[in-house]
Amino acid sequence: MAKVLDSVDQRTKLVGENRLELLLFRINATQLFAINVFKVKEVVKLPSLNSMPGSHSNISGVANIRGTSIPVIDLRSAIGFRPITGEHEANMIITEYNRSVQAFKVGKVEHIVNMTWSDILPPPKSAGNHNYLTAITHIEVDGNKQLVSIIDVEKVLAEIIRYDITLSEGVLDEKLVHEMMGRKILIADDSSTARKQIKETLEPLGIEILEVSDGLQALRTLQKWCDEGKSVQDEILMLITDAEMPEMDGYKLTHEIRNDKRMSDLYITLNTSLSGNFNHAMVEKVGCDRFISKFQPDVLVDVVQQRLRELIV
Structure with missing residues (x-):
């Protein structure tokens, strides 16, 4: 066996x-x-x-x-x-x-x-x-x-192990709370449970979540904005993508984004339950900005806050 x-x-x-x-x-x-x-x-x-x-x-x-x-x-x-x-x-x-x-x-x-x-x-x-x-x-x-x-x-x-979405004390930067209001994040994940966990963590902070269930849907959404003359960077703060998804995985999705000049600078976070060491190597290979393991609400919020700090400096 x-x-x-x-x-x-x-x-x-x-x-x-x-x-x-x-x-x-x-x-x-x-x-x-x-x-x-x-x-x-x-x-x-x-x-x-x-x-x-x-x-x-x-x-x-x-x-x-x-x-x-x-x-x-x-x-x-x-x-x-x-x-x-x-x-x-x-x-x-x-x-x-x-x-x-x-x-x-x-x-x-x-x-x-x-x-x-x-x-x-x-x-x-x-x-x-x-x-x-x-x-x-x-x-x-x-x-x-x-x-x-x-x-x-x-x-x-x-359904067996309760995922706690409560943020630890001190994680939320009060100086950035007003910066989160009205921001949009696109998430691509084939698991409705994983999407729900992200939404329940970030929506109370004023962030609007746009969700799709696979990488191909995410790519088509981004391409549609570009075709309409919109700036992807203006539409969303970042993309949070799973690694494993039907039709197109998160690595291929990232590769396609990086090779399209209209959206190549999009901030991409890989959020997955796969092996950490392996994913860190893949992040470097395909060009993701961050890798985080599911499900860590503190780390998820930290990624959002770090991205906001980069934009408002």
């Missing part, structure tokens, strides 16, 4: 080329689900779990992996299905999101597929606003196309 991820370090070159790799797994007999390989630390057979009295109903227990205690979330239960039965057939996908490590209990783990973000599509609108998907795609299985549902892990985690 561990061999599935043996070459993960070699896969970093895919990011920045609008490509990704998905780890496919099942939580029932008929449907395929997936998460990005870069979120995955390890895949193992489900070990014996220690109970956590008083924990969330979707947490099955705690696994001890080489001396580290890792909470295990029953993904089947978390996205609205009946809990997994038959523990002997279950596997555990250990992931790192938003600077925390947790595992997801799933059924059979299939294999890894190499995709382009242009092959990744938003969920159909008929799925409603309460589904647990950020995207869908199709793969060939025995000569037939099969639907793959990409899990919105941030939404799953937000």
